[in-house]
Amino acid sequence: MGKAILVGALDTKGKEFGYVRNQLHRCGIETIAIDVGVLGTPEFQPDISSDEVARAGGSSLAQLQTANDRGEAIAVMAKGIEQVVKGVLADGQIGGLFGMGGTAGTTLGAAAAKALPIGIPKLLISTVASGDTRPYVGVKDVTMMYSVVDIAGLNPLSTRILHNGANALAGMISQYEFESESVAGEKPMVGMTMFGVTTPCVTRIRDRLEREGFEVLVFHATGAGGMAMEQLIGDGYVKGVVDVTTTELADEWVGGIFSAGANRLEAAGLAGIPQVVSVGAMDMVNFGPPDTVPHRFADRRFYQHNPNTTLMRTTKEENRQLGMLLAAKLNQSRSPTVVVFPRGGVSLLDMAGKAFDGPEERHALFEAIRSGLNENIQLVTTDKDINDPSVADLIAEHFVRIFRQ
Template sequence: MTETRTILVAGTWDTKDDELGYMADVIRAQGGRVLTMDVSVLGDPSVPCDISKHQVAEAAGASIAEAIAAEDENVAMQIMARGSAQVAARLQAEGAIHGVVVLGGTMGTDLALDLCSALPLGVPKYVVSTVSFSPMIPPERLPADIQMILWAGGLYGLNSICKASLSQAAGAVLGAARAVELPRRDRPLIGMTSFGKTVLRYMVDLKPALEARGFEVAVFHATGMGGRAFESLAAEGAFAAVLDFAPQEVGNHLFGSAISAGPDRMTAAGQRGVPQAVSIGCYDLVDFVGWNPIPERFAANPTHAHNRLLSSVVLDGPQRRMMARAVMEKLASAKGETVFLLPLEGGNEWDRAGAPLHDAEGLAAYVDEVRKACPPNVRLVEIGAHINDPAFTEAALAVVDGWIGAGLLSKG
């Protein structure tokens, strides 16, 4: 806990000099080191920063003169956003920084999201913002492990109210940098998507079985941010294979839910050629924010209130066909071994025969559309069971064992 860590403190030092300097002082007082980075355009800090605004602009392939000449603060700050992301990524890769804290209003927050997105999962990322948790921040721009704190009372100048936020952020990022256990790479990692055990249970048996084969297994909660983290790691090449058995986020995005992992969900593993098995966990549900009204276009659909945060619309047959086509269109571009496991008796615990959300015709429509839309690069494996039955787990393990036998996947 006493090991020295260096924190990048970034912001517009021309206008937020006092606030940024205060956070830097708190970090130093706690035994940390600081690198300062200026992302301002027009003015200058009272004391030169370790990384000047000119260096930031140059990292974006531009100059401060160009940013000023644009006569558009949005254009100028996007130059600085690109440059700051490049600089932060380089510093982290070199081991020069171990965490970052960025401060700003809407402009600074816009830049902070790009900067933090450039850093790998596990590197502490803190944003102190006047618009933390605001609906103007789209989920797809949030790195999976970002931390935000509201910069209350801090629009202009220091005071005891805003110091409470600034000091928390400074202490938190340093503490996180000291305490974090970064992901290991000593065993091949399999990424899996799922939901809680009340609805999907395959991970309970699959995880220990895969670990016994020498793999590390990370299970991602497919409720928007979980899918974002899953795709981010897949794009980085962190996974030796993926078992993407809960594709519901594809449907969430398709049908306009705010609980989205973005338009690129279910693409990164395929683009990297990583072996992937996909299935139908909660394929029949679209989740919406529970405290908002269900969109009028779904007025005729049954709904399920999971809790006060989350409500699900049960898709009808034509909508399930749309979902099947959307998934197959994504898989059609996959460059690696791709298997679709199709359990013919249902895709979540609530849709079993006799369960409250069972819809035999809807399931039949989905199965039919999968068969029709399955592209030639995808191997379709039909299973005469439910996704939560042992037969599904056995089929999934057979796929993994086949990859191992074919040399597509190496055990740890």
């Protein structure tokens, strides 16, 4: 059975980590305790000292103590713990990871968790787990449990929560099968991107690819979804991409809330895996409730998708820029690539008679892609809209063809 990595400040949270370690041992789980404390002597002897972590982060424990800069110390230890955990992972069989604390302890535990592959259990007990957890979870499968009370000593309530957390991790580790279970599985794994306004297209493609023997992962293109797909591509799990919904490029370019970062649409090309790309939902930029839309967009065209989601129509000039951006990213690709452009509409809202119908905007997007793409990238066009069944079939057929070639 794999060992559990414990990441924490054993000088200030040593009693709490000692309790969790003992509970894991009672469950039959061996542990590797990594100290990230910089203030004093650890409560118990760690397997990896805080000085080792600091040196992996480019400093030393003595230097951090002399500087007495909390922010710098956390930055160094976060960098170091990532390297240390990667080394531990390479040296042996790791079953899971446990961390806990306030903002600092959670930051360091999250840095360690993000260094582990998706699939290995990761659990953080945190005082900030009831708030915005995206900075800590990122695109990894990190489980966060709210501590309710501060992690400052052992009492009847805190021990119950720590007890539950330790048992939860022990249960995940005990059921994790290292040799017989793989994220990749036996079927080639394909990543797809979807939005509500491209669901009919994606559903039909997914059904077709599953019949063809592929395992299909569908990512909701809300920023985190695109980043997660790019991460899995980089980690080698995804063997092909059907990037139907590239709307995250629009949010990154224009300033919406669903950006997947500046490197979106690049991982497949770098990995050299086959990809078919379309322009799903490039007609929109996403914001929260109406009062969250920046004032500079006051004169734009909007659609209230639901009380918490406000969609803004992309302009002709924005579409031109987005087409150039998409082409530039794909031109860097080392992989077989096909672009499918549905001239009849790029979402359920961008069709004749619908709220975002925009023939001029679509034409600007198409011309920028057509003129910008290298000649070795095939551009396929159709007069249908993206959710027409024939478009889904066209995308699926091109993907199956280039994948098998």
